[in-house]
Amino acid sequence: MHEWDADTRVDATGDGRFAAHLGDRWTSAGGRPNGGYLVAFCLRALGEVLPHPDPLAVGAHYLRPGVTGPARVDTEVVRAGRRLSTGQASLTCGDREVLRVVASYADLGDPAGRTVALGRAPELPPPDECVDPYGGLRLPGVTVADRVRLRAPEPFGWAAGRPTGTPRAEFWIGFADGRPADTASLATLVDCAAPAVLELGVADSATVELTVHVRARPGSAWLAARVATRHLAGGYYEEDVELWDATGRLVAQSRQLAVSADR
């Protein structure tokens, strides 16, 4: 079993509730569980109670920092329709809700509907011709960097001690143990790279809200990521992420709103 599957396990305890355990292998700065890791528990639980196989539109509101250890997921089937179903999930650590997710699911294996591709995948050399953009740097407490690997043409500016002032990046991303990406794990992957605002010197921030739109089932383990922040205003900033599979197909778009510690 791959790391993500083992570490995001949920066990039904009846009435739409699930027992979970937040591990210490997916932490971000400060040793707190990564936001994309927290979402995974809600999506795995919703995947058990909703009739459609693929998360399509996921909205996650972060209420408090997650805490490693035992946790609970409470789910509600909001609507189960023919083409789409919608559910809600709350992740609770101790007696405190840390994350509330509403997600609509669909069947992305169904080939109906028109396709017009106007965007383009990042143009990157193959992963084995790229380098670790962190340059081997590991920020204290950030274990998620050992679970999810990145490959880029060159190191990130901030990781080389020279923040570029331009919070944009393109790189390959994939699970370190080679687990294939699937629609359930895309919401984890979009939040597992170091934030682009490190190029602006913003080191400490917290996610308020993360939306993930899953656009297709990934056809490769390595995914090409395009990350950008365009607006830091009053300490709040958005981070946009696109993930493309190796066949050049967009598989996920995400946007999060985060707040820096100076707010």
Added chain:
Amino acid sequence: MHEWDADTRVDATGDGRFAAHLGDRWTSAGGRPNGGYLVAFCLRALGEVLPHPDPLAVGAHYLRPGVTGPARVDTEVVRAGRRLSTGQASLTCGDREVLRVVASYADLGDPAGRTVALGRAPELPPPDECVDPYGGLRLPGVTVADRVRLRAPEPFGWAAGRPTGTPRAEFWIGFADGRPADTASLATLVDCAAPAVLELGVADSATVELTVHVRARPGSAWLAARVATRHLAGGYYEEDVELWDATGRLVAQSRQLAVSADR
């Protein structure tokens, strides 16, 4: 009283519940209430129960078409913190929930935090030097086009009978009765223009999910909008909207995932 305020009124009936009435002056294609109009009821109700003044991050999942007539909003205070508060609201028509919203509120009048502007506002001639981009065209049942006015340098291609194939547009947008935009009404405005995919010939679609990030309090009634769809895949497409005030400040970013009728 302005139209938006009169037509999105909610009346507390106790225990976080509100009575509402969906009017027929804010309808989209098919004569159904516009999605941004539906969100307004949830935000007005949440504004009554949450301690912070400004919607900051709004996630809305559309479950069924709204129905004009009496409706109900049920709210829940999920968390009320010092800097942020989060609430949930459900809009119900008859006995059917049509919309579920989770929204985080903050005080955007507080000037704390760093600002770095990397994006740029659309460059548009003044509104009075622009034309109605619909060219006077009114699609059947679309009353929202009489509540919210648009001004653009030239008519939309689709409105002139020549879809451009490029689903992008920049234009001024504002309430037709001159009501100033405020943070509560931005989530209505981002969804009130005709969808950019009309330039691809996609005429009939339904919103699955809409996320709105409010970035600042607007300083003008006219707002400059930038709208784009980049990926239509299997009938699903995203629409990104930016709204900028006349001082050149980004006031809202939104993204919706919608599905065309051919899916």
